[in-house]
Amino acid sequence: MRVIIIGGGGMLGQKLARALGRRGEIGGRPITHLALADIVDPAPVEGPFAVTAHRLDITDRAAVDGLLAEGAEIVYHLAAIVSGQAEAEFDLGMEINLAGSINVFEAARAMGTCPKLVFTSSIAVYGGEIPEPIEDWTALNPQTSYGAQKAAAEMLLTDYSRKGFLDGRGLRLPTISIRPGQPNKAASDSMSPIFREPLQGREAICPVGPDYPHWYLSPRRCIENLIIAAEVPAEALGQNRCFALPGRTHLIGDMVEAMRRVAGDAPVSLIRWEPDRSIQNIVLGWKARFNPAKALALGFVRDDSFEDNIRFFLEDDIER
Amino acid sequence: MRVIIIGGGGMLGQKLARALGRRGEIGGRPITHLALADIVDPAPVEGPFAVTAHRLDITDRAAVDGLLAEGAEIVYHLAAIVSGQAEAEFDLGMEINLAGSINVFEAARAMGTCPKLVFTSSIAVYGGEIPEPIEDWTALNPQTSYGAQKAAAEMLLTDYSRKGFLDGRGLRLPTISIRPGQPNKAASDSMSPIFREPLQGREAICPVGPDYPHWYLSPRRCIENLIIAAEVPAEALGQNRCFALPGRTHLIGDMVEAMRRVAGDAPVSLIRWEPDRSIQNIVLGWKARFNPAKALALGFVRDDSFEDNIRFFLEDDIER
Numbered sequence: 144m145r146v147i148i149i150g151g152g153g154m155l156g157q158k159l160a161r162a163l164g165r166r167g168e169i170g171g172r173p174i175t176h177l178a179l180a181d182i183v184d185p186a187p188v189e190g191p192f193a194v195t196a197h198r199l200d201i202t203d204r205a206a207v208d209g210l211l212a213e214g215a216e217i218v219y220h221l222a223a224i225v226s227g228q229a230e231a232e233f234d235l236g237m238e239i240n241l242a243g244s245i246n247v248f249e250a251a252r253a254m255g256t257c258p259k260l261v262f263t264s265s266i267a268v269y270g271g272e273i274p275e276p277i278e279d280w281t282a283l284n285p286q287t288s289y290g291a292q293k294a295a296a297e298m299l300l301t302d303y304s305r306k307g308f309l310d311g312r313g314l315r316l317p318t319i320s321i322r323p324g325q326p327n328k329a330a331s332d333s334m335s336p337i338f339r340e341p342l343q344g345r346e347a348i349c350p351v352g353p354d355y356p357h358w359y360l361s362p363r364r365c366i367e368n369l370i371i372a373a374e375v376p377a378e379a380l381g382q383n384r385c386f387a388l389p390g391r392t393h394l395i396g397d398m399v400e401a402m403r404r405v406a407g408d409a410p411v412s413l414i415r416w417e418p419d420r421s422i423q424n425i426v427l428g429w430k431a432r433f434n435p436a437k438a439l440a441l442g443f444v445r446d447d448s449f450e451d452n453i454r455f456f457l458e459d460d461i462e463r
Numbered sequence: 464m465r466v467i468i469i470g471g472g473g474m475l476g477q478k479l480a481r482a483l484g485r486r487g488e489i490g491g492r493p494i495t496h497l498a499l500a501d502i503v504d505p506a507p508v509e510g511p512f513a514v515t516a517h518r519l520d521i522t523d524r525a526a527v528d529g530l531l532a533e534g535a536e537i538v539y540h541l542a543a544i545v546s547g548q549a550e551a552e553f554d555l556g557m558e559i560n561l562a563g564s565i566n567v568f569e570a571a572r573a574m575g576t577c578p579k580l581v582f583t584s585s586i587a588v589y590g591g592e593i594p595e596p597i598e599d600w601t602a603l604n605p606q607t608s609y610g611a612q613k614a615a616a617e618m619l620l621t622d623y624s625r626k627g628f629l630d631g632r633g634l635r636l637p638t639i640s641i642r643p644g645q646p647n648k649a650a651s652d653s654m655s656p657i658f659r660e661p662l663q664g665r666e667a668i669c670p671v672g673p674d675y676p677h678w679y680l681s682p683r684r685c686i687e688n689l690i691i692a693a694e695v696p697a698e699a700l701g702q703n704r705c706f707a708l709p710g711r712t713h714l715i716g717d718m719v720e721a722m723r724r725v726a727g728d729a730p731v732s733l734i735r736w737e738p739d740r741s742i743q744n745i746v747l748g749w750k751a752r753f754n755p756a757k758a759l760a761l762g763f764v765r766d767d768s769f770e771d772n773i774r775f776f777l778e779d780d781i782e783r
Contacts, residue, residue: 271702382591
């Protein structure tokens with residue numbers, strides 16, 4: 144079985160590729176070839192199958208067609224301009240997050256084999272005047288351009304699936320925490336440094352108060368969910384191919400105490416609490432209370448505690 | 464004040480143009496110029512202002528830019544490929560209903576004056592596994608390509624408004640009943656002939672049973688709502704520029720009895736009840752129970768009874 148990861152050079156794409164390399168299979172079927180594609184050459188990964196790396200601009204329809212024409216049972220579409228950048232560069236966000244996604248959907252359709260297409264959406268599709276907790280039938284009401292572009296792509300993913308052009312599975316990711324590596328322009332990344340930096344001996348600034356609620360998922364469980372997404376039978380997905388992934392809601396203060404329980408007092412002492420009104424204005428608009436009943440019924444997973452997130456970071460991601 | 468109606472040659476566009484001709488103003492401001500644009504030359508209307516007719520293909524971005532560059536305080540975007548055709552010709556629906564709508568939004572943005580943009584969406588954005596009655600915060604879950612394309616455009620209309628590119632107002636129209644004139648390829652038009660044809664002395668086939676529930680709005684009240692949509696202050700619209708218009712739910716059998724009360728027994732006797740499973744499969748998927756609280760609070764209107772719809776048809780639309 145052939146697998147393509149578009150956005151295969153990003154944090155999730157690389158983790159997914161390495162996980163597939165360790166597993167060697169999805170849904171009990173061995174992987175024979177993994178193609179990683181991204182705007183810059185993705186790093187290759189090790190696995191019991193052939194791995195190829197491709198430089199791909201998803202705004203180039205012919206290039207996307209060319210990559211997918213090589214065939215695949217599963218296409219992951221993880222490529223996006225993140226929220227902060229999509230807000231600052233509106234046209235670029237429209238071009239990559241919406242037109243680029245349509246290029247991927249069209250290329251999958253052109254394959255003629257109805258491939259599974261796993262698409263990462265985001266809780267940024269929620270916002271504004273909607274009741275909480277957010278249920279599976281709660282309106283998408285994005286208050287960022289990133290969220291609006293993801294929401295528009297979601298509508299099309301479900302329709303392309305209904306038409307039999309592809310077999311779509313759209314996952315609304317919680318904030319991924321603790322995100323490893325360097326900060327990026329995702330506004331949601333404003334939380335990860337609070338844990339990531341102190342756990343590596345560096346100071347961090349917390350821009351929100353300890354009572355700020357946060358809906359999160361660890362990178363490890365996110366990758367497990369990306370694999371589950373390709374394994375769930377199509378007939379179980381119902382009439383909407385897109386849904387919120389499970390996560391947990393915790394207050395930042397409780398998450399800091401979880402870090403203390405796992406890693407001791409030293410990291411906690413490196414946090415400087417400096418409320419920043421401009422960041423608060425953004426993140427306090429995010430929804431933090433969800434009832435992801437559909438995803439749980441389908442077998443998607445979440446962390447058991449924030450202590451787990453701390454441990455996963457120390458096991459998977461700490462820079463030694 | 465200048466007004467542009469894209470889709471100005473269609474049933475609603477022509478009725479709106481004539482209504483504006485009778486009023487001469489919107490929101491107390493006199494109209495100085497009305498531009499009607501459509502894929503075929505729209506019929507001109509009479510009014511106390513200049514009227515121009517334009518042939519416009521909204522898939523031609525430069526042509527849309529050219530029309531809007533002439534300036535307007537209010538742009539109506541009513542142009543669409545209807546539901547039946549968008550289902551049969553998927554690519555055409557994507558091109559006109561989605562890419563064409565983006566062209567209109569981009570052209571409005573390029574005006575640089577943040578014009579009011581009234582966009583007609585549809586209850587086709589609802590469907591599938593969502594609870595009824597449908598509230599303002601109920602998820603869009605379209606089960607037709609037409610609905611998916613409208614829903615995607617809605618997400619963008621709200622975002623373009625949030626960014627200050629335009630001042631959008633998106634109305635989810637109920638089934639328009641009684642739709643005058645010739646049948647079109649809108650699946651929702653399968654109900655109008657049941658009243659339209661007998662009221663004009665012709666036989667009609669009713670493909671559903673008398674207990675089929677139906678969410679409808681008369682053309683007359685729909686036009687009133689299109690005008691209200693351009694008059695509502697932007698700050699009253701909140702964080703989602705798109706919402707369901709008011710309507711009424713009646714059973715087909717009750718609507719037929721309303722026709723009998725207004726027009727006597729003769730029209731009713733011209734209805735042949737011939738249930739059609741393929742039509743039922745489509746229309747029974749439509750949602751018929753709504754709570755359009757936001758639209759009602761904003762002052763949008765609905766019919767008082769189906770008797771009114773019959774009377775409006777006899778006053779406004781019957782072919783004599």
